[in-house]
Amino acid sequence: MSRNDAAPPPRWPRPSLAAWLVLLVFGALFLSGLQRADPSLERLGIGVDNLAEFAMDAVPPDFSRWRAIVVAMFETLQMAIVGVAFGVALSFPIALLCARNTSPHAVVRALARMVVTTLRTVPDLIWALVFVIAVGLGPLAGILAIVMDTIGFCARFFSERIEEVDPSPGQALAATGAGGGAVILGAIAPACLPSFAATSLYSVEKAVRSAVVLGLVGAGGIGVELSASMNLFRYDQALTVILVILLVVMAVEQVSGWVRQRVI
């Protein structure tokens, strides 16, 4: 056995200057954020009292308006499904433009990525406000907001998956004389399908949650009911709305988990 004269690598690698800088900025932001929030024991104590008061007003929940709440929840689900369906359908071609291996040109790719980044950066609540101005109050504004949010989310993950695809089957199809479209739909799309399905199902879960919030700004759905109950201090009705939301979100997560397992 030959003698090993080489020095062993350090047990803890020395962080780089950039790593120190990132750590420093993070620490500064954390401390300044904590200071700004001013989480005093007194304030937290008052918060607990207020919560207890809310709970006493809310329990037992008032189910008298259950029909209206169920209809609004159904509208929320519809908004989420329609929004995600359009969002996913539009995400695929946009993702092809964003992905390095399928984009027709670097400039097209840069532009497409910029669009997706913009869509992702703007929160869904802002989109809802914009679309309430554009198309008025109601579910259409909510659906459009979910479409935008879904594109921002799905197009990014779709394009990353497309870039990771093994190029060999596509090369084999191209070698048979297949055109670019046939290679994408014949080799790349099937390879991406399980990942696309998982991302789309997660989008549905995400959209149901965000559709609830979108109602708060008048974009239709159960958020309108929740907002109205809270504004009228009918916390017992608000609790009914919250319970229905909880039930539906959990059901959607269960169903999507089951479908995901089947597809992947």
Next chain:
Amino acid sequence: MTILAPPAVTAVSASPAIRVEGLEKTYADGTRALRGVDLTVSPGEGVVVLGHNGCGKSTLMKCLTGIERPTGGRILVGDVDPAVLRGARLRALRHGIGCVFQKFNLVGNVSVLQNVLFGALGRHGLLACVSPLARTPLRAQALDALARVGLATLAGRRADTLSGGQQQRVAIARMLMQEARVVLADEPVASLDPKAGREVMDLLWSIVRERGLTVICVLHQLELAREYADRLVGLAAGRVVFDSPAHQVTATQLETLYAGTGPAREAGT
């Protein structure tokens, strides 16, 4: 002559199926992969190209299909130079060249039948080749191709659930579906165990012979190369160092070809 002309069943005619003259390929990073390669392959002839890793074999294959553009010299596949073709004309040329790859290159999560139907993409386009939409004669042709490689019963299985040998058979069925006149096989048995490798070579060569196809095959297995090839071509550092009928290639020539790169693999080892 065009590469889609009727077969000349096993007869080696005077007009070459492939002609490579002074082929040069230098990559953007300055690597000279091919340095004046000359090669002529007659219709129906089976040529095996030998050489150690990095000697230019794969680059030669890529130039033949137009995937890589040569930086010098000329290629004629039939009477067409792939290097000057673009778009639809290049796709038409590729449709006449069947490729068999080392890693099979199947679309893993679709059915075996669908993979075979993909062989007809160049002729019929995607919609006509999607299994549920494909017309009955096309599906029948794909099933015939699968029957020819002994996998008709596995048509409905997902391709990635098959063994390596079976996947390579599916790739050969896809090549059959292409109705190609020229076959380029790039290390078709490199990912297989010796038994499966021999079975695949038996199948590939029997199909090539019965249909009078022209084949260029890259191999590292010297025993298989000697057994199947009409001609052996040795490539070293981008140059042809020998090009002779298989029975005339000497052990010394082969040893020199692989000198300094470790022993070449004999089939079954």
